[in-house]
Amino acid sequence: MINRIYSVLLLCLFVCCACSSDRQQVEKLFAQADSLLNIQPDSALRLLQVLPASQELSRSESARYALLLAQATDKCEKPLFPCDSLLDIALDYYDNDEKECALALLYKGRLEVEMDQSERAVDFFLKGLKVIAKFPEEAETHRHLLSSLGNEYYNANLYERAGRAYRELYKYCTAYKDKAIALNSLASYYSAIEKDDSSLVLKHKALKYARMAKDSTIIAMSAHNLSVDYYWRDLPDTALHYAQIALQWYFGGKMQSHYYAHIGRVFWDKERTDSAIYYINKSLEESTNIRRRAAALLDLSNIKEGQGDYKTAIAYLQEHVSLIDSLYASDRSTEIQKLIHKYDIQTKIHAEKERSGNLLRNMITGFVLVCLLIILFFRARINKRKRMQRVYEERLAQTRKELSILQNSIEESQHIITLLQREQSGLMQEKEQNQKEIEEREARITKLQGEKINLRNWLFKQSAIYKKIMKLSEQKVSDKKELSVLSGDELEKLTETIFDIYADYIAEQKSRYGKLTKEDLLYLCLDKMGFSSQAISLCFGNIDTHALAQRKYRIKEKMQN
Incomplete structure (x- = not known):
């Protein structure tokens, strides 16, 4: 039996160690992928893509994995569609007061851009900006959100909004590279609103910042933008100059074929057809993009047609048509994928509405149940108070009856004493016997009066106002100003109760001392019952005994006079 217990304990220890080891391995892999994002995003992507098959992740790990995978995929310029469900997990996990939520909204918006869901993309970008506004130190995320938002506005021909977004983007740029990117975006806005001179100035400024940053990709992009600008201004020599700068600084990538195609068109415009054919062929060799290859083939066909080589022109044109057909099929597949994505979005919206409806119904049901419970609770309390009130009234009636009997007995005894005292002067022989009887009667009166006082006190202690006085007298506070006192209504209730129970004592005092006020008589009754000076002061609404x-x-003076 002991061996079994040891075996189970060892197994549990092994499982705990294994789980801890797995968690550490996942954390180490995440840290490694994070460090590779900016320098080798393709390596980071490969590292992350093997993780789900070998490790089951918690919700927090899944959310972090989603952000890392989306960043790596985006930096590798690959479609974000495979990250869709993972980004939903991240959005569900991170709250609106966490900077990771803004990052998830950024990549969710870029995914919607890929799916041509511009309105949803803008909504995600705006939500992301609202979240990231709480984190001024996260300038990079702020820049990406503003850049993506501005691009969506620009593509939707909302140029003024795009311009505002690009200007705001420039404010968050401190590095030369970021300034160059922002200025290129702002230049495209000025071109769209036909402020070509302003656009050209900004493009030159962007190239200046790119050279200061010594970033070859940004230098090539800025030079290419200037080349395109001068090309459309019919300045082919200047356009060629900047196109050559772009090629000189671009060291391979998906944009190289685009740069080759552009410089080929510039040479074609300068009627240097051999150079044009050379660079357009280079574009064709470098490009894997169907649209760019089709455009290059069409340019080659037009050049050959201009040279009179119709056979070659037709061959290029046939290849162009073939690519256009395949492009149509590819676009059709993409459209189907977008429709599937749209259906998934509608399904999620429907599920969310249904969940919200169920939640609302549950809240209403819960509210009704709580209201019913509150009603039942207060109903029970009211019934209990009514029962207690009936018991109190019955006891009060019984006590008053006993008080009446005692009072009659007292009056009868006093009458007998009076008669005996009158007879005493004429009956000296019976003096001793009568004196003894008088003493017995007086003792009985004293006893009855004591019982009467006890009954009065007991009756008063049954009242709610007595409990209130006791509660006030037991207060423990550090500052006297925090002491609670009887309210005006409660004092009136106390006076009514005291004058009802101690009516005969009050009448006696009033007949003996006619100058006593109602408050004086109330004080005498409370003092007779043994309440402390502090408690009596609280009854009269005072927190100290000075007024008392x-x-x-004053009462003493009234009694002496």
């Missing part, structure tokens, strides 16, 4: 001492002094 003055009242005692």
Whole structure:
């Protein structure tokens, strides 16, 4: 039996160690991928793509994995569609007060851009900007959101909004590279609103910042933009100059074929057809993009047609048509994929609406149940108070009946004492016997009066106002100003109760001392019951006994006079 227990404990320990080791391995892999994102994004992507098959992730790990995978995929310029469900997990996990939420919204928006869902993309970008505004130090995420938002506005021909987004983007740029990118975007806005001179100035400024940053890709992009600008201004020599700068600084990538095609068109415009054919063929060799290859083939066909080589021109044209057909099929496939994505979005929206409806129904049901419980609770309390009130009234009636009997007995005894005292002067012989009887009667009266006082006190202790006074007298506070006192209504209730229970004592005092006020009589009753000076002061609405001492002094004077 002991061996079995040891075996189970060892197994549990092994499982815990294995889980801990797996967690550490995942964390190490995430850290490694994060460090590779900016320098070798393709390596980071390969590293992340093997993870789900070998490791089950928690919600927090899945959310972080989604962000890392989306960043690596985006930096490798690959479609974000495979990250869709993972980004949904990240958006569900991160709250709106976390910077990771803004990052998830950024890549979710870029995914929607790929799916031609511009409105949803803008919505995600705006939400991301609202979240990232809480983190001024996250300038990079802010730049990416503003850049993507500005591009969507630009593509939707909302140029003024695009311009505002690009200007805001420039404010968040401190590095020369970022400034160059922002200025190129702003230049495209000025071109769209036909402010070509302003656009040209900004493009030159962007090239200047790119050279200061010593970033070959940005230098090539800025030079290419200037070349295109001068090409459309019919300045082919200047356009050729900047096109050659772009090729000189671009060291391979998906844009190289685009640069080759552009410089080929510039040479064609300068009627240097051999150079044009050379660079357009280079574009054709470098490009894997169907649209660019089709455009290059069409340019070659037009050049050959201009040279009178119709056979070669037709061959190029046939290849162009073939690529256009395949492009149509590819676009059709992409459209189907977009429709599937749109259907998935509608399904998610429907599910969310259904969940919200169920939540609302559950909230209403819960609210109704809570209201019913509250009603039942207060109903039970009211019934309990009514029962207690009936018991109190019955006890009060019984006590009053006993008080009446005692009062009659007291009055009868006093009457007998009076008669005996009158007879005493004429009956000296019976003096001793009568004196003894008088003492017995007086003792009985004293006893009855004591019982009467006890009954009065007991009756008063049954009242709610007595409990309130006791609660006030037991207060423990550090500052006297925090002491609670009886309200005006409660004092009135106390006076009514005291005058009802101690009516005969009050009548006696009033007959003996006619100058006593209602408050004086109330004080005498409370003092007779043994309440402390502090408790009596609280009854009269005072937190100290100074006013009570003055009242005692005035009562004493009234009794002496």
